[in-house]
Amino acid sequence: MMKFGAIITGDIVDSTKLSTADRNIMLTAIQTIPQLLSPIQNVSIDIFRGDSFQIGIPEVQESLRATLAIRAYLRSFKMESTNTLLDARTALGIGTLDFESNTLSTSDGEAFRLSGRLLDKMDKSRLEIMTPWKEVNEELKLTTSFADNIISSWTQSQSTIILLSLLSNKSHIELAQELCITRQMVDKSLKASKEELMLAYIARFKQLITKYTERL
Numbered sequence: 652m653m654k655f656g657a658i659i660t661g662d663i664v665d666s667t668k669l670s671t672a673d674r675n676i677m678l679t680a681i682q683t684i685p686q687l688l689s690p691i692q693n694v695s696i697d698i699f700r701g702d703s704f705q706i707g708i709p710e711v712q713e714s715l716r717a718t719l720a721i722r723a724y725l726r727s728f729k730m731e732s733t734n735t736l737l738d739a740r741t742a743l744g745i746g747t748l749d750f751e752s753n754t755l756s757t758s759d760g761e762a763f764r765l766s767g768r769l770l771d772k773m774d775k776s777r778l779e780i781m782t783p784w785k786e787v788n789e790e791l792k793l794t795t796s797f798a799d800n801i802i803s804s805w806t807q808s809q810s811t812i813i814l815l816s817l818l819s820n821k822s823h824i825e826l827a828q829e830l831c832i833t834r835q836m837v838d839k840s841l842k843a844s845k846e847e848l849m850l851a852y853i854a855r856f857k858q859l860i861t862k863y864t865e866r867l
Contacts, residue, residue: 655864656748657714658755658766659706659721661741664777666702670732677702677737680728687724688717690818697755704739705755705766711745711864715780715856718743719849720817722778722802726810736807738777742770745782745860777803780856787859798852801845809844812837816846 663677681696681704688694694717695707706721708714718741728737744766750759765781773779778799780791805813815826823841827834 654748655711655746656760656762657708657711657717658744658762659708659714659718659741660704660744660766660770661706661721661739662700662703662770663725664738664740665733665735668733669730673730673732674701676728676730680725680737684721684724687818688720691717691720695755699756705763707755707758712857712860714743714745716817716853718778719798719802719853720814723805723810723814723817726802726805727807727814729807736805736810738803740770740773740777741779742766742773743778743780744769745780747783782860782863784863787863790859791856794852794855798849801848805844809840812840813844813846813849816841817849 663681666674666677669677678701681698684704684706685694685696691713692708692710694709697705699705706717708717722738722741725737725739730737744762744764746761746765748758748760748762752758755763761783769779769781776796776799778795780788780795782788782791812826812830815821815829821829823837824834827837830837
């Protein structure tokens with residue numbers, strides 16, 4: 652049976668405009684992504700050119716949740732030199748893993764190629780997904796476009812709160828306790844960041860991926 656995997660290829664938006672201090676913050680943020688995602692699963696990462704990265708997600712069904720968590724995590728950092736939130740273009744590729752090495756950069760497969768080519772073609776969008784299945788791609792293209800628009804409007808505070816929501820199954824009360832804020836603030840923030848829609852988007856993605864991988 653063919654082995655499937657998910658690869659996220661990404662690069663930081665407008666990284667050349669960052670000051671040295673902000674670039675250090677950016678690099679630290681990228682380097683800590685595996686630790687960030689550890690509540691979901693263990694992932695591998697390669698960082699190249701200083702502002703680009705590739706992440707291997709073994710459990711394909713959780714790859715979209717991981718991608719959204721990465722966007723939320725980055726957007727929880729404010730770059731003083733540009734007065735903008737840190738963000739990245741993220742291309743999620745799903746497919747076979749034909750050759751696995753000790754590092755992602757020396758590995759190969761359909762997932763790697765789809766992810767890399769997708770990022771190369773991305774222009775203004777910051778989230779896109781490509782799979783081997785035409786029907787899945789057609790459905791996800793529209794929903795992903797809406798999701799990307801929502802994510803790109805998250806504030807720093809909203810990003811911090813929805814990040815915790817994405818990484819855990821904690822209730823709003825538990826999130827409030829962890830963040831030392833009121834339940835009302837959590838409710839308001841997650842409503843504004845469209846948490847319910849994001850969770851429905853993730854659930855539908857998992858349904859599609861499970862359905863099509865089970866056919867193999």
